[in-house]
Amino acid sequence: MKRLSLITIIILLPVIICAYTYTVKQDGTGDFTTIYDAFTCYDVQQNGGIIYVFPGVYENVPLFQVTPNSVNIQIIGTNKTTCIIDADYAFYGFEIYNVNSNLTIKNFTVQDASIAGFRINSGSYGNTIIENNNITNCGFQANASVQKSALICHGNALIKGNTFIDNYNNWDYWAHEEFSLGGAIYIDYHDASVTDGLIEITNNDFIGNFARDCGAIFATSNQVISISGNYFEGNGLLESTINNNVPQYCVIARFEDCNIVDFNSNICYNNESYEVQMGPSHEQQGLVFKDCTVAQIRNNTINQNLDLSATEGIKGIMINATNDEGAYNIINNIVFYNWDGINCMNDDYGSLNIDYNDIHNNPPAGGNNNYVNVTQGEHDILYYPDLDPLTFQPIWNSSTKSRCIDAGVPNLFDDDNTPSDIGAVCAIKHRIDVVDLPSPSVDNGLKWLSFPSLDDVYSTSSYDPDKAGDLLFDILFPFEDPELEYVKHENNYFVRQWQGNWQGTSNIFSKTNGYIFQMNEAATLEISGFKVSDNTHIKLDGNSYENWIGYWLEETQTLSDAFGDEWNTGNIYSIQHQDWSAYYSEGTWKYKTS
Structure with missing residues (x-):
């Protein structure tokens, strides 16, 4: 008697969750004509969704979540250059507050906001993503009595792939000086109840941003702050618009009273040295890390932040530790052609590790300021780094090989699994x-x-x-x-x-x-x-001639894979390896170990 078996086949079908989508078109052919109406509609507030914004010039957008729901909302321009948020001298471009949801704003040009192009004030409730936007001419109101910047952040955020360009954080005179801090980004968030806060600033361009202090970025926060893969050029300091009062000292970025800062793989090139019109020279600092609990400063390229013919310029990396704590780690950085290389203003820190950097000619005339109030790292080098002038990649060609290649911390590895290179950009794959x-x-x-x-x-x-x-x-x-x-x-x-x-x-x-x-x-x-290139052909000499060759196979391949059509023709009759041998006899291959 045959036994009948019942086979149960369970097919697991993926559950596809389709996000609700909405369109904003100013001509009335979409679901909404304004971004504000789309964001505040009941369905978006309750369920989230994607709001696609079509080209046009839109007014400033306050984003306030009226429900306590935590949903995912994306506001995406269909074309970054033609989807324009023109604040028309109103305070803000996008103002984000009390948003419990995860909010993404992507692909816009945000311009002409007198206080800030973006203001993120969501606290710890949601995570905001600001991605692939142009932010320009924001934060310019000179007599404002509130903090100004192209982007103000008081919460968790991912700031990715944006261009901050030509933002002038003006100040008229001393009464408003404290509000001109951070021309492109201002971060201020201290909340003892939040232990897992995070701000990521990655792959942005900061070009031509100015403030009384900190031309590009100012941050004070108990969040983890990660700044990676950014490009800083042409940022600087501003005098006051009345009486030409002298600005403060930080040209590029300052991180003050922060918990954990990871500043890595950034390029700081040719930022602007402020020249006092009358009077003594004015000390200027490039990157400042002040009273941080942990500051990782690694794999950055900081170069030519001064006029090569000038008698003053911008200092490279500045440590200012005044609270008898803090661990500062400076590794794998290229610092050259600045006024100073690495400088420690105050040394009241817990630990300071400097190693595996290339610190060269700061300033160019003699390099007398490579290390100021600090000691050269044991494995630091002092060579000209030989970088490509456009990509900042260490050069490796027929006539030049940068000393920065494979010269970084040995137990750190680049993407090609070779020892780390010094600087922000890895060398050619090898x-x-x-x-x-x-x-x-x-x-x-x-x-x-x-x-x-x-x-x-x-x-x-x-x-x-x-x-x-x-x-x-x-x-x-x-x-x-x-x-x-x-x-x-x-x-x-x-x-x-x-x-x-x-x-x-x-x-x-x-x-x-x-x-x-x-x-x-x-x-x-x-x-x-x-x-050697894959599938390289090797010419073998005949007439019983020995060919000593190197050949490399994937683990799943055999000798027959290596020799292809020649394997069973009898043209190759023996192979000798140090540990084994093979020979062809009577139409078959035989093997033995030595």
Whole structure:
């Protein structure tokens, strides 16, 4: 009797949640004609949704959530350059307050707001995302008695991919000086009940923003503040509009009385040095970290923040610790052609770690201010960094290789899994191979090697990294007691001692050749370069000629994958590896281990 089995097949279908969508068109063909009406409608307040805003010039938008619901609301312009919020000299462009929801505002040009283009006052209730907007000519009211900036933030926020350009945080005279603080972004949020607050400022451009103090950013907060991947250029300080009163000192950004600040992978280039029209020179500071609990300052490029012909300029990194606490970590930064490199105004900190930076010629005339009131890090270097003038990437080409490549903190790694580069931008993708060479007690000191990666790009008249004499330098000398005995290729000496000298040091190693090393002592080679291209074809010589080659397979591949159509033709009749061999006999391949 047959047994009948019941098989139950359960198909799990994904639950697709469709967000409600609405359109705003000024010609009346959409769901709404104003952003305010769309945001405050009952359905959006209750359920959230996406509001698509079509091109037009819209008035300023107050965003107030009338319900306690926590929903997701997105307000998205369909074209950043033609979806314009023109405050027309009103106080704010977008004013966000008492919003419990997660709110995204994306793809707008926000302009002509006298107090702020964006004001985020949501406290800890929701998270606001300000993404891919142009914010310009905001925060300009000189006699305002409230804080001004292109963007004011009193809550959790992600500020991403925006351009802050030409925002002038004017002040008329001393009575209003405290409100001109942070030309592009002003952050002020201290709430003891909030322990997981976060502000991320990432991949923005800050160009030509000015204030009495802190041309680009001012922040004081117990939130975690992450500032990464931003570009700062042309930011500076403003005199008062009445009597030309002298401004304060911070040109780019200051973080004061903050909990955790992570300032990483930013470029600060050619920000404007303020010149006093009459009187003594005016001290100016680029990046200031004052009384922070933790400040991580890593992988930034801070360069040429002064007129190269001037006798004054902007200091690079300033530590101002006055409260007998705080951990400041300055690593992997390039700081060059500023007035100062790293400066500690007050040293009442808990700890200060400076290491693996490139601090060069601050100022350009002699570099006498590379370190002011601090000690050079043990692994800091002082070389010209050799950066691409447009991308700020360390140069690696036929004539130049930046000293910043692979010179950062060793236990930090770049995206290509090589040791970290110094500076905000990683070098061209490459790899590092570490080769362990045995002592005579292991395999009689023999090592069969190939080099899948070599630096076959950079070379000079005095140094060529894939030339035997340069690649093997550490194991060739001292000549009287070298770690290397010889190198062979295809039964010929490639490198050896001969008549009191090393022979073959001008030979060039190839990525596709194989070599046998005979060692006198164990050693390690570290080789930085570029991997041989995938599917590289290797020409094999016939007539029973030995071909010493290097070949690399994925773990899931076999020898037949490597040799393709040649595998079963009989043209290749034996393969020898240091640990195994294979030979072709009677129409089949046979293997053995040595």
